[in-house]
Amino acid sequence: MSLYAHERRIAELAVERACKLTSIVSGSQQKDSVSKSDHSPVTVADFGAQAVIIGALQTVFPEDPVVGEEDSSILRKDDGLRDHVWRLVQEASGFDTYQTEIGQVESEKKVLDYIDWGRFEGGKVKRMWALDPVDGTKGFLRGGQFAVCLALIVDSKVVVGVIGCPNLLVDPADESSGSGMIFSAVIGEGAFSRPLASPIDSAVPISMRSLTDPSTASFCESVEAGHSSHGQQAKIAQSLGITKPSVRMDSQAKYASIARGDGDIYLRLPVSATYEEKIWDHASGNLLVAEAGGMVTDMYGNPLDFSQGRTLKKNKGIVAASKVIQPKVLEAVQKVLHES
Numbered sequence: 001m002s003l004y005a006h007e008r009r010i011a012e013l014a015v016e017r018a019c020k021l022t023s024i025v026s027g028s029q030q031k032d033s034v035s036k037s038d039h040s041p042v043t044v045a046d047f048g049a050q051a052v053i054i055g056a057l058q059t060v061f062p063e064d065p066v067v068g069e070e071d072s073s074i075l076r077k078d079d080g081l082r083d084h085v086w087r088l089v090q091e092a093s094g095f096d097t098y099q100t101e102i103g104q105v106e107s108e109k110k111v112l113d114y115i116d117w118g119r120f121e122g123g124k125v126k127r128m129w130a131l132d133p134v135d136g137t138k139g140f141l142r143g144g145q146f147a148v149c150l151a152l153i154v155d156s157k158v159v160v161g162v163i164g165c166p167n168l169l170v171d172p173a174d175e176s177s178g179s180g181m182i183f184s185a186v187i188g189e190g191a192f193s194r195p196l197a198s199p200i201d202s203a204v205p206i207s208m209r210s211l212t213d214p215s216t217a218s219f220c221e222s223v224e225a226g227h228s229s230h231g232q233q234a235k236i237a238q239s240l241g242i243t244k245p246s247v248r249m250d251s252q253a254k255y256a257s258i259a260r261g262d263g264d265i266y267l268r269l270p271v272s273a274t275y276e277e278k279i280w281d282h283a284s285g286n287l288l289v290a291e292a293g294g295m296v297t298d299m300y301g302n303p304l305d306f307s308q309g310r311t312l313k314k315n316k317g318i319v320a321a322s323k324v325i326q327p328k329v330l331e332a333v334q335k336v337l338h339e340s
C-alpha cells in the first residue's frame with residue numbers, strides 16, 4: 001500500500017470536481033472575469049475551483065494548511081460575483097457521487113472561508129498543499145489550455161501531484177478522441193494519466209520519450225510572452241539544433257504534455273529580474289515530470305526549492321526535460337545566458 005494512496009485519491013476526486021466546475025463555466029459563455037490588483041484576470045471558475053478543492057481537503061485533512069493562489073477579498077465586495085460562485089459550487093458538487101468521501105461546500109459563507117484557508121504563507125513545514133485552482137486563466141478565457149493543479153508537499157518535497165486538463169486531447173494525435181485528462185504522481189511510484197471521464201482506477205502509467213539527440217526534440221513554452229522569454233528560448237532551441245517551431249500552450253498542461261511524451265522540453269526563462277515563480281505554478285508539474293522519467297531544475301541547474309514560502313525565491317527560470325537530455329539543455333541555456 002502506497003504511503004500517500006489516500007491523499008492521492010482525495011486530491012484526484014477534488015480536482016475532478018473542480019474540473020467539472022470549470023466545464024460548467026466554459027459551457028455557459030458567462031465567464032465573469034475581473035482584474036486582480038496585479039492586473040491579472042480571475043474568473044468565477046478560479047474562485048469556485050479553489051472553494052471546492054479546499055472544501056474537500058478541509059473535510060478529509062482539516063489540519064493541513066494550503067497555499068492557494070486566490071483569496072476572497074474581491075468576492076466579499078461583490079455580491080453578484082459571490083452569488084455566481086456559490087451557485088457554481090453547488091452545481092459542480094451536485095454532479096458527483098463523492099459526497100461521502102470529500103463532503104460538500106455547505107454555504108456561501110463556507111465558500112469564502114475555504115478560499116481564505118488558502119492564504120497560508122508556506123515555508124519549511126511538515127505538510128502543506130499547493131493549489132492553483134485554474135492555472136493559465138488567460139488560456140481558460142481564450143478557450144485554450146488551462147489546468148487545475150494540486151500538490152502535497154511534505155518536508156519541502158512534493159510527494160503527490162495532480163493536474164486536471166479539461167481541454168487537453170485524450171490522444172494528441174487524434175482530434176476526435178475527445179478532451180479532458182487527469183494526471184497524477186506519487187513520489188517514487190511513477191506518473192499516471194486517464195481521461196477525466198474514466199474511473200479513478202483506470203489510470204495507466206505514462207513516461208517521457210526516450211530521446212538521446214536533443215536536436216530532434218520538440219519544445220514547449222508559454223503562450224504569453226510576458227511570462228517567459230520567447231526570444232531567449234528560441235536561441236536555446238537553435239543552439240540545440242532544434243528546427244521544429246515551439247509548441248505554445250498555457251498552464252501546467254506543458255508539464256503534463258512532456259510527461260506523457262507529446263513533447264520533450266519545457267523552457268521558462270524569466271522576462272523580469274524581480275519576478276518570483278509561485279509554488280502552485282510548479283509543484284504538481286515538477287513531480288509529474290520527475291516521476292515520468294524527467295528532470296526539472298531552474299536555469300542554473302538547481303532543484304526547485306519549495307521551502308521558501310509562497311514563491312520559489314531561490315530559483316530563476318525552469319528547464320524541464322527527460323533525464324538524458326536535460327543536462328544538454330542546461331548547457332545550451334548557460335551558453336545563451338553568457339552570450340546575452
Ligand code: AMP
Nearest residue numbers: 135136222223224226227250251275281
Ligand atoms: P503560463 O500559462 O505557463 O504562461 O503560466 C501561467 C502562470 O504564469 C500564472 O499562473 C502566473 O502565476 C504566472 N505569471 C504571471 N506573471 C508572470 C511573469 N512575469 N513571469 C512568469 N510567470 C508569470
Ligand code: MG
Nearest residue numbers: 132135136281
Ligand atoms: Mg497559475
